[in-house]
Amino acid sequence: MENNLPVNVREYQELAKKALSKMHYDYINGGAEDEHTLRDNIAAYGRILLRPRVLVDVSNIDMSTSLLGYNMPSPIIVAPTGSHKVANPEGEVATAKAAASxxxxxxxxxxxxxxxxxxxxxxDAIRFYQLYV
Ligand SMILES: Cc1cc2nc3c(=O)[nH]c(=O)nc-3n(C[C@H](O)[C@H](O)[C@H](O)COP(=O)(O)O)c2cc1C
Structure with missing residues (x-):
């Protein structure tokens, strides 16, 4: 890892495994039941092929989009996940601050x-709430 900064999900996983207890790591890293959907999600990303391009000016790109009328700079959002205090003492407050930044x-x-x-x-993060009804 250059400058010790993770560059992909696998490297974040390695850091999380070191930082968390086994129980909390397994809770965050695991999926439901036999984890078929979890494996299929990972395989689905693997089927998306990106064609590498070099010497292309990327200094001015726009990945912005909108969701339900809210504008955001990229289509990456934080999905609802419970119990953030197992990973950070500030819990969801820390996650919301990161999203807002x-x-x-x-x-x-x-x-x-x-x-x-x-x-x-x-x-001031854009706020959505997940509710089981
Ligand atoms: C540790 C963990 C906790 C989660 N907690 C919730 C939750 O409280 N509510 C919820 O609707 N989904 C929860 N999920 C599901 C995620 O929001 C998400 O749908 C799931 O990880 C699949 O992600 P994907 O839709 O990007 O493939 C949780 C997932 C994980 C891994």
Whole structure:
């Protein structure tokens, strides 16, 4: 890892494995039941082929998009996931601040460790809430 910064999901996984207890790592890294969908999701990304291009000016690119009327600089958002305090003492507040710093959108989970009001007051991230009904 150059400058010790992770460059892909696998390298983030390695760091997470070192930072977390086995139980918490397995909770975050695992999928439901026999993990068929988890494996298929990873395989689906593997089927997307990118053609490498060199000497192309990428100093002025635009990946912005909108979701339900909210504009954002890229189509990358934070999906709802519960119990962020297993990974960070600030919990979902830390995740919301990170999303806000990228002008991204965070979906706060129904099973989050932090209260909705606490997360909402912590930053200006675009706020979506996931609710089981
Ligand atoms: C640790 C963990 C916790 C999750 N918690 C929730 C949750 O509280 N609510 C929810 O709707 N989805 C939850 N999910 C599902 C994710 O939002 C997401 O749909 C799933 O990881 C699949 O991602 P993908 O749709 O990008 O493939 C959780 C997933 C993980 C790995």
């Amino acid at each position: 990228c002008n991204s959108l965070m979906v706060l989970s129904f099973s989050s460790n932090c209260r909705i009001e606490e997360v909402a007051a912590s930053c």
